[in-house]
Amino acid sequence: MASLFTKIVKGEVPAYKVAENSQFLAFLDVRPNAKGHTLCIPKKEVDKLFELEEEMYQELLRFTRKVALGLEKTVSCKRVGMAVVGLEVPHVHVHLIPLNSMQDMDFSRNQEMTEEEFQELADAIKENVVL
Template sequence: MSTLFTKIVKGEVPAYKVAENSQFLAFLDIRPNVKGHTLCIPKKEVDKIWDLEEDVYQELMRFSRRVSIALEKTVSCKRIGMAVVGLEVPHTHVHLIPLNSMKDMDFSNHYEMTDEEFKSLAEAIQANVEL
């Protein structure tokens, strides 16, 4: 059965996309810790990051780095944190989280945004992504 993220890749479930290429997709987390919380995923469904083939893992990190640079240009923060937790959806995903304090990495936090705010932010990050 397809994961939620595979359904996003296939266009069956909407997402606020910020970057995409033939292998990877980045989109805003709909339950963000903070404004700008972004997920980077391989389009191919693989449960655990360590099960990715070495070259795919390296490319996912490159892709995540580029998205992180764009995110830092777009959202006011001290730095971008990265986490690979992976318990919510059995599909490899990298969390990119704008940080102003360590509390921003607390996954019990939920930053509320309207649909319009999500769309506007996604477009702003897209404008800064250099793939």
């Protein structure tokens, strides 16, 4: 059975996309720790980060860096944090979280946003990501 993220890649489930190329996709987390919380995934479904082929692993990090730089230009924060946990969805995903305090990395704290706020933010980040 396809993961939730594979369904997003296939367009079966909507997402607030901020960047995309032939191998990778970045979209806003719908349960964000902080405004701008973004997920970067390979389009190919692989369960664990270290199961990725070496080249895809390196390319995912390059893609993630570009998204993080765009995110940092868009959302006011001290820095963009990165985390790979991988327990909720069996599909490799890198969390990019705008940080102003350590509490922003607390995955039990989610911020509420409207659909309009998500879309406006996604569009703003998209303008600042250079692939």
